[in-house]
Amino acid sequence: MDDYSPRTPNDFRNFLFLVWKHLRLPKPTEMQYDIAHALQYGTDREMIEAFRGEGKSWITSAFVCWTLDHHPDWNILVVSASKTRADDFSTFVMRLIKEMPILKHLTPKDDQRDSKISFDVGPAPASHAPSVKSLGITSQLTGSRADLIIADDIEVPANSQTQVMRDKLSEQIKEFDAIIKPLATARIVFLGTPQHEQSVYNKLPERGYRVRVWPARCPKQKDLVFYGDKLAPFITMKIAAGTLKEGQPTDPERFTDFDLKKREASYGKTGFALQFMLNTNLSDMEKFPLKVRDLVVMDIQSDIAPEHVVWAGDDDHVINDLPNVAMTGDKYHRPMAYQGSGENGTARWLPYTGCVMAIDPSGRGADELGYAIVKMLNGQLFVVACGGLQGGYVESNLVYLANLAKDHKVNHVIVEENFGDGMFSALLRPVLTKVHPVFIEEVKHSKQKELRIIDTLEPVMNQHKLIIDRKVILKDFESTQDRGTENALKYQLMYQLTRITKERGCLQHDDRLDALAMAVTYWVAQMSKDIETAKDEQKKKALDDELKNFMAHVRGQQPQPTVWAAPRNRR
Template sequence: MEKQSFSDFLTEWNRMQNLTTPEIHLKLASWLEQKWITKDARLLVMAFRGFGKSSIVGIFCAWVLWRNPDLRILVLAADLALARKMVRQVKRIIEKHPQLKDMKPAKAEEWGGDRFTIARNSELRDPSMLAKGIDTNLTGSRAELIICDDVEVPRTSDTAYKRKDLRERLLELEYILTPDGALVYVGTPHHYETIYTDKPDAETDEIFMSGYERHVTPVMDKDGKSAWPERFTKDKIDRIALKTGPANFSSQMMCVPAMISDGKFKEEDLIRYTDDVVYNEAGGEAVLTIGDTKMVSACAWWDPAFGNKGGDKSVLAIVYTDIQGHYWLHHLQAILIKPGSVHSEAVQQCMIVAELLEQYFVPQIAIEVNGIGAFLPGILERELGQRNYKCPVIQVHSRKPKNIRINEAFDAVLAANHLHVHKTALHNSFQDELRDWNPLKKNQKDDTLDAVAGAMSMQNVKIQRVRGSKQAIWQRGGKVRIAKTVLD
């Protein structure tokens, strides 16, 4: 009996789940079936986030096993949990589809969470379907079909070393694939030098996927028409673009690898302001406003440095957040000490930072403790205690490359015009660093950018009520004013 086409199989399965099958899914299904029948051995499925490409490829795996129970399928992903999702999906299809239920093995041990072996004719060492993470040793495995599902993610591609390591691991798949086997990649680009590019790689001068057949579906075409208008309306696409920023939208939704510098920051995207912060109380709650806008949370980020003339600066950034999710960079300061003080440099810096935290009602501070910052949290906590000011000190180890951190913090926020900057913050090097920043340049001046990025990346904490009657002495920078009228 001739078994149904994959398009019909997909449509029937969706109908069993009370789902419809959109046209873009049918196009991918027809393409996969055609390439499978014509034995095209190298395929790339690249489609926008939310397309459902991994789900369709999972259903495709169930279909090919139904057609040929002796096949062995290896699912490889950036982490094992993701690979297991596809294996579990195929298991559910076999269990619930009336035409596939006889494929389920009699022995429970052959029906595992990350692997299973269906009822088949051949005696083979490898299971019918196996899930593995990209870091796993695959020596000795064999498969007729290998699915690489999102093997390129930030964790595997955000440095040149990781990209090189990923390519080397993926090249090993040629030894696992049988001579007539097929290799299918599923994903979206996460770096300009992506494995999915059809252009020579700047790092290797080679096209990693040379000779691959490609099925590429961006969320909209060059005329702005949505690929899936029922689900991705123009308003929804615009919201995604606004939230994710130009570079991420290009790569994740348009399937066009974007260099971070393609979304290079523009000064005109900043919203400048001159208002002071005003503190008040109402109903026992702290009310902090800038102009007519109420702030709901705040965080400070301190990237410390010591006695390094011409080197990194010790920078403190204080950022508020309003109810609309806009960021307000109110104070940015290089922490300078007085030579000849009776206090050590570390203590002096912590004294200055503690005073600023109290002045600006900051409920939480993060200290980057890579290297020299390791012992500062204890000193700062002591200084805050002496001031009787409650402010948790969070220790942060930055493992992500600095250029990635800065881009992730600023790209979408600036594109949406959601970053407000007090005029005093623009008087230091922040404005110059923003204008001149180049993610591909090494050893550039970006200390203030990095501190502001850190503050914006933190989970901001609700502004706390001031205890006691002591008022701070306001210094330079964006000011704070305590209103004379206190409402209870």
């Protein structure tokens, strides 16, 4: 290789300009040039985090071409979450090589590998490993060897929804250290956007990686502590110079303030913070007040329940066989015991006091028709069903809800009136009348939704009065798997419950959670009424007793003490 000289410029940024010109794209933006500079001069363990749509994968594809021109003897391995995604990357590299005149000399020769997913470049010497090879993260990585590993979006919603999935992914990427050649020039470069607050990318600094972050907007002052030295110097220098103000777009040539506002409206504030601001900061735990560890999870029977379910929060009662999309360390727990008024304090199983179905209607758009069914016994609320239906008020959804109400013996239905001015109730009523006649009540909300949901659920959950059926959690997870990896999480009740904050619009979808909050609100109001009724009855009884004592005193009779035990029959 001593007689070989590269044809591309020594500065990768100049070559990037040529690639963009070849692709008939506008010239690279300042931020794209900065990412290119980090790729060329980064460390041997580098993590590049940039917001969605910034073009990091395209830039890195060009970087692979540039690297092969400067180091044609290198073996480059491209790994993505899926084999298809990795193949798309290597195919794009191959097309650039064959289409750009400046790269023509890298075209594979007749006796070399020439597949889009595994190919050699013309000047490459004979080697067991191809010049470029693409694999999925779950593929057989063992046995591969590489001078440069490009880990392109290895974390996606489909492999990071639960802690078990994230742990598995974290173990899989450790294999990179066994694959990379033990050379001073060898490098591993991660490209990605965090998909979860507990992203596997968060652990990379502990493994010796330098992390560079390019968020979509200039971070707020209070968030700069979280970014620390991970924030790209390109951005920190602009902040220091006063040319980039808090909240302004960091790459206005590509995404204007208006563009970002549209995306924030689409993703919700929490999703935007994660995917565009790349902020996985969870130091402020009050930000997410609802935790699954405060729930009680058990198999709930349809007609009866124990008098008192005792919550347990220790490791001995952790449930590990249910999919858990909550934050890391936030786990489901089964009950410690059932208590009651039976012999030796054992619980009697009693019929429920009542059963309510709450419905949060929707139209035919992306939102779901949310529903929840909650039963009550002794101040404990049992969630026996909760989910979402697509298609809004179509006939099949109305029939499904009516049959569900019948199966669970619902005796009260509440529907949010804010949608359609009572239209949904008018459509549901005749279907319910035919299948399961029951009273329908419309409720209207004026308080900010996020505050209303948190203010309703938080005290009930903190007292461990909310008990949820295992089947509800399992169905909640499984029911969204056909929505696509990008959307599955956002529709799940447990994801919504653990990601809601007090910020307006923090969730992209909240239909299932809203329906659950409505049902809980109903029972909280009923319990409050029952307490007031009990107080009134106690007052009335006290007055009656006082009147009896007064009359007895007037008549010269001894007042009769209250007898709590029934007298025995005398023979």
